[in-house]
Amino acid sequence: MKKLINDPADVVVEALRGMAAAHPGLRVDLENRVVFRGDAPVRGKVGLVSGGGSGHEPMHGGFVGRGMLDAACAGEVFTSPVPDQMVAATEGVDGGAGVLHIVKNYTGDVMNFDMAAELTTAKTGVEVQAVVVDDDVAVQDSLYTAGRRGVGTTVLLEKIVGAAAEQGRSLAEVAGVARKVNERGRSMGMALTSCTVPAAGRPTFDLPDDEMEIGIGIHGEPGRRRVPIAPAKEIAEMLVEPILADADFTSEPVICFVNGMGASPLLELYLMYGEVATLLERAGVRIARSLVGPYITSLDMAGCSVTLLRADDDLLGLWDAPVDTPGLRWGA
Amino acid sequence: MTTQDQLSAWVREFARQVTEHRDELTALDSAIGDADHGANMARGMGAAVEALDASPPATAGAVFKLVGMTLVSKVGGASGPLYGTLFLRFGTAAGEVTELDAAGFAKAFRAGLEGVVARGRPEAGDKTMYDALAPALDALDEALAAGTSLGDALRSASAAADAGRDATIPMLARKGRASYLGERSVGHQDPGATSAALLVAAAAATLG
Structure with a gap:
């Protein structure tokens, strides 16, 4: 293996540190491994949170900023983030209009985001909705599999839904746009x-x-x-x-x-x-x-x-x- | 009666076993999953033992809630929420008591399994941890109903869990990343069923 790394165990957090250094407009919470928009929470705007295993860069941390995501949680490489990270992200972007979780359809991601939504709502009362992206035609969508995986459509969805949230659309409307993009x-x-x-x-x-x-x-x-x-x-x-x-x-x-x-x-x-x-x-x-x-x-x-x-x-x-x-x- | 110290000993023994079997769990997971089950479980259970050492809980419920929250916070992937929910529901059902009788233990363990079902919606034969745990808890209930001691009942449960684990080999995976493999998942032992069998084996080794 030849890679530009130090200790393999530190890859994710060291990459986040570099991201913070390269993009001062972002706020990077190294402890929770969450990349935030510098001005989050944006008052009155629906907050958009995504996240997933690391190793897919620029997704999701590279899509944080005006017109796209408010926060992205970075898991270990190819491993879902944990609910604590998602709770920190959700609380950090709640501008009073609710928060939408954008989740790629992998068993771990879906379960961890589910738990995070339950925990955040119980703790703070913030309204959380989730949309699960499942666009990969390589996988048969049936009751007998975990369903289709979330892949490329996620990038287009985060851009389009980010713009909808930026326009001041409501949580229900923003979630509706997200589902429409996923369906199409x-x-x-x-x-x-x-x-x-x-x-x-x-x-x-x-x-x-x-x-x-x-x-x-x-x-x-x-x-x-x-x-x-x-x-x-x-x-x-x-x-x-x-x-x-x-x-x-x-x-x-x-x-x-x-x-x-x-x-x-x-x-x-x-x-x-x-x-x-x-x-x-x-x-x-x-x-x-x-x-x-x-x-x-x-x-x-x-x-x-x-x-x-x-x-x-x-x-x-x-x-x-x-x-x-x-x-x-x-x-x- | 099982004291909270014995329950903590169970957790420690499970941590020891997943650490000892880390490479085996990872090898099984690399065949049909994403090759991180051994590392994730060893890391999560290591953190759970550290948490128990740092502030020894006063009740059976508190032991399992601490373990469950630690797993949810540290493990990620699918095994974090699944094992985390198992321990959290176990703890809630056990309650704030310092001792559990055999029936109370079995009931709390069953509540933990129901938590797994609520979180991951496994069914028998899906090639998951459920295929080891469900027969184990059936065997536990059956042995206790026949008047067997908790120790012997747990040994029956452990044998049933091992058999359930082995029975996952010919199964076609219908949950998680392994399900993407379809027919190619057949012939591989499920890593989640393997770690779940270790959980029951650890109980048989430390309780009763």
Whole structure:
């Protein structure tokens, strides 16, 4: 394992310390491992709290700031944060209009956020709602699994819902926008190489040089199938087809997001975006906005994911609204 | 009768066992999960023992509430809320008493299991900790109803937990990260059922 680290046990807190140093506009609570907007709580605004295991940077801490999240809780690498952190985050962003928890659908994240919501409401009476993101078409959604995983749509959702909260919409309205985005977003990912968790010190899974994993999760969880490596054009088909088969994307314009898993360069991500755009045009899908880059990563895994979000005028307006965070910044 | 000191000894023995089996739990978890169960349980139970040392609780209820809150605060992932809720509900059901009789112990343990069910909604055969704990508590109730001593009843419960743990090997996972594997989860022993069997084994070793 070659990594830019000191002691593997200190990776998360040392990264947060660096974030605080790099972004003085944020307030980083190192004890609770929560990144706050510098001006939180914002009076009268719905507070947005997300969080999850570390290792997906810039998500979620890099999406804290005006027009996006009010606070993000950082768990250990690939491990959900604990309720104490979420309670500290929720109390710290409560501006009197309630708090929305944005939770990716993983068993640990869902249970810890559930407990945190119960604890915060019992302790302070602040109204907490939660929206669970589950957009990964690689996983069959059935009663017999933990359900679909939360992946790429989370990035688009945090941006769009952040703008809705910034406009002063109510908790019910903001939660409604969040559910609408989740319902309209679908993702599919793939890996060329495994990631290496610092504390484990070796690759999470073995993937031979001439194979790739289609339908990978963002923690190195297995996908739908392992296949021989193929040209980007064919990989794009393997990602786009299951998304288009799962939901309709032709009736309204889409936001198309090609995400890097951590180790794939932008050169390759833009090449992939070109392939994806060609496929979508052929399928009658109109792209209204795009996002290309590593935004929801899996440490040093090479690979990418494709997310499509069917957008209406409201969602596009919220997408275009100003945002000022370390990870996404425009119009600000 | 089981005193709160014996209950603390149970917690310490469970901490010792998860630490001793840390690598085994992690290896099981790396096959079908995210390879952190051993480390998380050892870290969480280590913190629970430290908390008991720092301020020894005065009642049975307080022992388990302290352990439960520590696990919820320290472990994260799925095992933190699940084991945390188990101990918290156990403590609430045990109450602010300094001794528990065998029936009270079994009832409180059952309340803990119900907490796990409320939090994670497992069903029999889902390949989870429930598949070790549910048969163990059934065996415990059955043995106590037949007039067996708590020690012997816990030994029956431990055997049932071990059998339940082994029975998870051919199961298809339907909860947690292992469920993403589908058919590929078959043939692997569930790490949560394995640590749960250690919990019952620790009780058999220290109580009654």
